[in-house]
Amino acid sequence: MTRSIAEQTVEELGGPDSVLARQRRDHVEMDRLMDRYRALEDGEERERVLKETVQLVFSHAFAEETVLWPAVRRSVPDGEELTSRVEEEHQQINDLVAGIERLAPGEPEREEKVRRAFALVQEDIRDEEDLLLPRLQEAVDTAQLRRLGAAWETVRRTAPTHPHPVVPRRPPGNALLGVPLSLYDRIRDALGRRGSKAA
Known part of the structure; x- marks a missing residue:
């Protein structure tokens, strides 16, 4: 029986540079936020x-959609089915957060969308840690988990930071559109941060 990556040590996950350890660190930070x-x-x-x-x-x-899920589809026998489920969750989160960004803080509809988005993020984390990532762990060796970790981290550091509901969930479409959208998002983030410091 597969064990959730939430229950494993960093060494069992393939070390701190493994994609599994990197995923779990981000999931912990998401929960904290x-x-x-x-x-x-x-x-x-x-x-x-x-x-x-x-x-x-x-x-x-x-980064998951660009690097990790293609590896799951190649390596895990039912990888297509597993990644399709997670991609659906990602799309629902994308749609909800796009709606959140259009509403003003404090609006009841906005808070309901935040609540639903957070619930979906937590469901997505459980699906990944308890089901999908342990299956990848069984299918590939530690060296491959570390290579995937390096590629995943590189993409994550340059990825879009806001929802774009019409962007495809899979390569090559997401990767082609990701570069200009990432630049747009990061400019938007920088302007927003500067504006909030001045206020």
Whole structure:
């Protein structure tokens, strides 16, 4: 029986550079940010935490879709089915967060969308850690997990940081559109950060 990557040591995951360890670190940070958001009252800090959460979720998911899921489809017998399920979750999160970004802070509809998006992110984390990633771990060796980790990290650091619901979930479409969208998102993020410091 496969073990969730949440229950394994870093060494069992292939070391700190393994894609499994990198995934888990991001998942832990996502959970921490979502908990922090829920604990805060309305205000600038809460909005900053939400933006940080969104940026992490979208850069993480883009790297999964570009690097990790193709490897799962190649290596795991039912990889197509497993990745399709996660891609559907990613699309639902994408649509919800696009809606969140169109609404003003404090609007009841916005808070409901945030709640639903966070629930889907947590469901996505469980699907990945308990089902999909252990299957990849069984199918490839530690050296491959580390190579995937390096490629995944490179893509994550340059990935779009906001929802783009019309972008395809799979390469090559997502990769081709990812470069200009990443530049756009990072300019938008930088302008937003500068604006909030000046305020």
